[in-house]
Amino acid sequence: MSWFISPKQLLQRGVLGMNSRNIHYIARHNCRHLYPLVDDKLNTKQAAQKKGIAVPELLGVIESQWQLRQLKQLISQREKFVIKPTRGSGGKGILVITGRDFDYYVKSNGRKLELSDIRRHINNILSGLYSLGGKPDRVMIEALIDYDPAFTGYTYEGVPDIRIIIFKGFPVMAMLRCSTHSSDGRANLHQxxxxxxxxxxxxxxxxxxxHNRPLKQHPDTGKAFSELQIPQWQAILELAASCYEMTNLGYLGCDIVLDRAIGPVIL
Incomplete structure (x- = not known):
């Protein structure tokens, strides 16, 4: 069976292409002076905290090479954490640590890293290797989400997140993004x-x-997607909608995770 479809057929079915989305929705309904708030993950987190919106715990920020001296202290008492570029996109540069093995830091795929490996990764982030436009970046270190057990079997080696598109304050589309072995534990579709x-x-x-092909079950766990029901769905929708007032953007995407203890939080 072929899954290819012509642009005309997509248009007839109401599918919005990326160019049309960028011109008629993002550019038309979002003032450009507001972009820095959402183009930088640290700015977004701080804005959410001011509005009382739940976000993952921030363990530390590294903005320059000399601050790498604080790295061991920042993560010494943590078995699980996430390192992110503040201006990265497409999941690039995100390093997820899910455990410790003596002096080693263990990734979701079981690979072990030394502290020097993490320092090298942070150096790459600071130099702009993963940032939009290749500009020098900052590094966020966050607590790792302990995802709700309702998602057991729907994700592999990582935390699933929910992407909700908000248009003028109203949720209009939503999807769950489930990590796989091939995505290296990251909930990014491109990977x-x-x-x-x-x-x-x-x-x-x-x-x-x-990879543009329909699935009935998770390729790594065999769990059937037909059984999937997102818990606390109404609270998740309300959390996503609250980001409209936080950002004043007419068209935006909210990434939400469901923590076992905290409930829905904004990534």
């Missing part, structure tokens, strides 16, 4: 994660896709 379309009314799964 091999699975996108699961969600019904906005109920939070139930509709269709799952990986």
């Amino acid at each position: 091999g994660a699975i996108g699961v379309g969600l019904d906005l009314l109920t939070g139930k799964s509709i269709t799952a896709v990986q």
Whole structure:
């Protein structure tokens, strides 16, 4: 069976192309002076905290080479944490540590890193290797989310997140992004994660896709996506909608994770 479809057919079915989205929605409904708030993850986190919106715990920020001296102290008492470039995109540069083995830091795929490996990765972030436009960047170190057990079997070696598109304050589209072995534990579609379309009314799964091909079950766990029901769905929608007032952007995407203890939080 062929899954290719012509642009005309996509248009007839109401599918919005990226160029049309960029011109008629992002550019038209978002004032450009507001972009720095959402182009930088640290700025977004701080804005959310001011509004009382739940976010993952911030363990530390590294803005320059000399601050790397603080790295061992920042992570010495943490078995699990995430390192992110503040201006990265597409999941690039995100390093997820899920455990410790004596002096080693263990990634979700089981690979062990030394402290020097983490320092090298942070150096690469600071130099702009993963940032938009290759400009020098900052580094955020966050607590790792302990995802809700309702997602067991729907993700592999990583934390699943929910992407909700908000238009003028209203949720209009949603999907769950599930990490896989091929995505290296990251919930990024470009790197091999699975996108699961969600019904906005109920939070139930509709269709799952990986690498532009439909799936009925997770390739690593065998869990059927037809059984998927997102818990606390109403609270998740309300959290996403609150980002409209936080950012004043008419069109935006919110990434949300469901923590076992805290509940829904904004990434």
